[in-house]
Amino acid sequence: MEENRRLSxxxxxxxxxxxxxxxxxxxxYAFIYVPIAVMVIFSFNDQLNNYYWVGFxxxxxxxxxxxxxxxxxxxxxxxxxxxxxIISVIIGTLGAMGLMRFEFMLxxxxxxxxxIPVIIPEIVMGISLLMLYQICNFPLGLPAVTLAHITxxxxxxxxxxxxxxxxxxxxxxxASMDLGANRLETFFRITVPMLVPGLLSSAFMAFTLSIDxxxxxxxxxxxxxxxxxxxILSMVKMGLHPDVNALTTIMIAVLILGIxxxxxxxxxxxxxSMGTVKTYx
Amino acid sequence: xxxxxxxxxxxxxxxxGPISIWLIIFVLLPLVYVFVISFMSRGTYGGIDWHFTFExxxxxxxxxxxxxxxxxxxxAFLTTAMxxxxxxxxxxxxxxxxxxxxxxxLLLVMIPYWTNSLVxxxxxxxxxxxxxxxxxxxxxxxxxxxxxxxxxxxGMVLMGLLTAMLPFSVLPxxxxxEKMDKSLIEASKDxxxxxxxxxxxVTIPQTMGGIVGCILLVFIPSIGMYQVPEVLGGGKVMxxxxxxxxxxxxxxxxxxxxxxxxxxxFSTIAMLxxxxxxxxxxxxxxx
Numbered sequence: 001m002e003e004n005r006r007l008s009x010x011x012x013x014x015x016x017x018x019x020x021x022x023x024x025x026x027x028x029y030a031f032i033y034v035p036i037a038v039m040v041i042f043s044f045n046d047q048l049n050n051y052y053w054v055g056f057x058x059x060x061x062x063x064x065x066x067x068x069x070x071x072x073x074x075x076x077x078x079x080x081x082x083x084x085x086i087i088s089v090i091i092g093t094l095g096a097m098g099l100m101r102f103e104f105m106l107x108x109x110x111x112x113x114x115x116i117p118v119i120i121p122e123i124v125m126g127i128s129l130l131m132l133y134q135i136c137n138f139p140l141g142l143p144a145v146t147l148a149h150i151t152x153x154x155x156x157x158x159x160x161x162x163x164x165x166x167x168x169x170x171x172x173x174x175a176s177m178d179l180g181a182n183r184l185e186t187f188f189r190i191t192v193p194m195l196v197p198g199l200l201s202s203a204f205m206a207f208t209l210s211i212d213x214x215x216x217x218x219x220x221x222x223x224x225x226x227x228x229x230x231x232i233l234s235m236v237k238m239g240l241h242p243d244v245n246a247l248t249t250i251m252i253a254v255l256i257l258g259i260x261x262x263x264x265x266x267x268x269x270x271x272x273s274m275g276t277v278k279t280y281x
Numbered sequence: 282x283x284x285x286x287x288x289x290x291x292x293x294x295x296x297x298g299p300i301s302i303w304l305i306i307f308v309l310l311p312l313v314y315v316f317v318i319s320f321m322s323r324g325t326y327g328g329i330d331w332h333f334t335f336e337x338x339x340x341x342x343x344x345x346x347x348x349x350x351x352x353x354x355x356x357a358f359l360t361t362a363m364x365x366x367x368x369x370x371x372x373x374x375x376x377x378x379x380x381x382x383x384x385x386x387l388l389l390v391m392i393p394y395w396t397n398s399l400v401x402x403x404x405x406x407x408x409x410x411x412x413x414x415x416x417x418x419x420x421x422x423x424x425x426x427x428x429x430x431x432x433x434x435x436g437m438v439l440m441g442l443l444t445a446m447l448p449f450s451v452l453p454x455x456x457x458x459e460k461m462d463k464s465l466i467e468a469s470k471d472x473x474x475x476x477x478x479x480x481x482x483v484t485i486p487q488t489m490g491g492i493v494g495c496i497l498l499v500f501i502p503s504i505g506m507y508q509v510p511e512v513l514g515g516g517k518v519m520x521x522x523x524x525x526x527x528x529x530x531x532x533x534x535x536x537x538x539x540x541x542x543x544x545x546x547f548s549t550i551a552m553l554x555x556x557x558x559x560x561x562x563x564x565x566x567x568x
Contacts, residue, residue, distance in 0.1 A: 017476075025374045028367050028447075032393050035444055038404035038414070039396070052412050091299045098297025104290075109309075110301045116308050119497070120549050121505025123522050124542045127529050128311035131318065131539075151307040154300060183292065208395050214508050215522075219529065232399045236512050240403050248400040255395050259388070 036252070043245035050242050060246040070228070070247050076142060077227040081210040084149035088206050089199060091150070092157025097191075099158065100165055114159065117152040125152060126219035133220060140222030148220050149213065153206035160205060164198030312546070319539035327533030337540035346524070353521040356435065357503035360442040364450035364499045365492065367443075372454035372491075387455060394448045402441050402512040409437050433515035441513040442503050449502075450495040457491025458484075489559050497556050501549050521545065 042050055046057035064070065098104075099111060117125055129148045130140075138144060172194070176186040192199075214229040221230050232244060319337055322330040340346065375386045393401065408414050409431035416428040431437050465487065469479040485492070507522030514520075521541060528538025 021370065021374050024370050028371045029389065031367070032390065032444075032447060034408065035401045035404040036393055036396060038407055039400050042404070042407060051407070051410060091303060094296040095300030098293055098295075098300070102293035102297060104293045104297060106301065107297070110297065110304060113304045113309055114300075115553075116304075116312070119501060119553065121501055121522070121545050123505035123507060123525055124312075124315070124546050125308075127525065127538060127542055128315045129307065130529060131314055131535070132307065132311040135314065147307065151303065154303060158300060212395070212398055214399060215506065218526075229397060229399060232397065233508055233511065236399060236403060237516075240400065244400060248397045252392075252396045256392070259392075 039245050040249050040252075043242055043249045045242050045245075048241055049239055050245070051239070060242040061250075064243050064246050064250075068243060068247075070231075070243065073226065073228040073231040074247065076225060077211055077229070080142060080146050080149055080227060081207050083146050084153050084210045085203050085206040087146075088150045088153035088157050089203050092154040092202065092206075093161050093195065093199065095154070096158045096161035096165055100162060114155045117155045118159070122152070122213075122215040126216040129216065130219040140220055142221075142225050144220045144222070145217050145227065148216050149210040152213070152216065153209055156205050156209065157202040160202040161195070161198050164195065168194055315539045316543055318536050319543045321536045323534050323536050327535075329535055337537045338544075340537060341540060341544065349519050349524055350521055352435070352519075353504050356439055356442060356520065357500050359439055360446055360503045361450075361496050361500045363439070363443050364446055365454075365495060368447060368450035368454050368495060369492070372451050372458050375451075375455055376458040383455075383459075387451070390448050390451050398445055399508060399512060401444060402509060405441055405444055406432070406437070406513055409440070433513070433517040435518055437513045438510050438518050438520070441509040442506065445506065445509060446499045446503060449498045453494035453498060454488070454491045457488040457494070461487045493556050493559050497552055501552065504545060504548075 041053070043060060044056050044058065045053055046059070047054040099107065125148075129144075129151065132138075133140060133144050173186055173190050176190045177183070181189065212229055213227075214233050217227050218230050218233060221227065228247075232240065235241075235244065318329060320333055320335070322332045322334050322336065324330040341350070371390070375383050375390075378386060410416070411428040411430070411432070413431075415431065416425070419425045420428065461484070465483050466479055469483045470476075474482065504520075505522045505525075507520070507526045510518045510520045510523055525538050525541045525545075528534045528541070
């Protein structure tokens with residue numbers, strides 16, 4: 001009897017603990033999402049200065065789609081992000097393979113300097129790149145921004161890919177070469193297909209790092225052409241207009257849609273691959 | 282297989298070569314250059330005068346700059362502490378979920394990070410306006426009668442830093458909690474320890490790698506983020522990041538800015554050395 005009561009007391013306490021932790025988690029999720037909710041709500045605000053709520057309107061979306069200079073900056077951001085993603089994924093994936101499989105001079109130095117762009121404050125990278133461009137007489141602008149973005153994206157790609165590769169079965173590659181394929185053939189027909197999930201997630205990482213970067217880009221963009229985040233930073237002092245909110249809302253909507261589609265595709269693929277497994281066995 | 286000669290080295294050169302060269306040109310050499318410049322004097326027209334001096338570092342000891350450094354460290358420390366207080370329970374909560382839904386809850390933490398951080402910070406600003414949501418809410422509840430002046434205070438900057446950094450703290454914490462051997466907790470409880478003792482003596486030591494990783498990933502970036510005080514401080518809150526930025530983009534005193542950057546970098550390295558005592562660099566969950 002005594003034992004039972006003690007047990008039920010423990011159970012009750014456990015249940016209470018669970019409820020408290022659920023509430024705590026909800027509060028933190030609210031903290032994370034309130035600014036985003038505000039951002040979305042104020043994209044429908046009928047006031048230019050956007051300091052307080054006046055009334056509902058969709059005119060900022062209309063304005064956005066009837067020609068806005070913001071698209072130009074978004075385009076710049078996209079071009080930089082796509083280029084930086086492609087190049088850093090190529091360099092980073094090759095680098096991850098090289099760093100995992102081969103021994104060479106300076107390997108230790110390279111291995112540790114991979115973590116420099118990841119860990120040092122971005123502002124230090126920003127000024128060091130600005131100084132590099134200045135001493136090399138390299139003009140500031142979008143090409144300089146792209147090079148800077150590759151510099152901080154590629155190490156992330158190496159780290160992600162290395163993590164994926166360390167879990168990979170290398171004997172498949174050896175088998176391919178034993179069966180007469182050369183290194184290049186093996187690379188494209190065996191290694192790359194195995195790497196696809198890692199490639200996708202590192203490309204996603206590189207893209208998101210690049211598209212939202214403001215600290216480093218602000219140093220190397222120069223005065224003329226710039227990316228969307230840097231443009232927004234320069235607009236913030238005057239107060240952001242609702243059209244910026246509208247654009248950001250559209251961007252997050254596209255992102256969420258992308259995630260959903262990705263999930264669906266992955267689920268479909270999983271189903272299909274499971275089907276093939278069944279037919280094989 | 283013959284491994285010597287150019288043919289043997291070719292695979293290593295093709296794979297590791299590009300990233301090595303890239304890191305040397307764009308990361309290592311520029312940092313060495315910044316280090317050198319930090320010991321040079323400022324030229325008359327904002328250029329660099331190639332005269333060796335310690336002046337940039339002694340200048341940092343002026344009360345004006347010490348105060349800025351102190352405030353930056355204080356805010357970064359508070360941000361880190363808040364991230365741990367908010368992030369650890371959340372990470373723990375997510376880690377209790379089955380793997381599939383845990384992934385969904387984690388994704389939910391990361392989505393905000395994919396929206397434009399400046400617009401998000403500006404929304405925090407809107408919330409803190411005299412007639413913003415927070416003040417209206419508190420006045421409705423009759424907790425306050427007059428709107429509180431949140432705008433352009435250190436507290437707002439702290440809120441901004443927290444908004445920007447929280448997702449990064451949850452990831453390393455989550456992965457360390459998730460990896461932890463759960464049977465240790467049961468063992469501790471079976472041996473008579475209560476929840477608090479178990480948490481203090483088992484859970485925290487077991488997840489130390491994640492905790493220090495979180496400190497690293499939050500503290501260091503918070504010092505250098507100049508966009509947060511710029512959006513939320515309204516030019517009234519000066520932090521190290523803004524100070525460095527101004528030396529480069531406004532007052533053109535590059536050597537002085539470089540000296541501050543070097544100081545930042547060395548404190549980062551010091552923190553990394555502390556980190557390597559509890560965890561491996563490779564295990565730092567940055568992604």
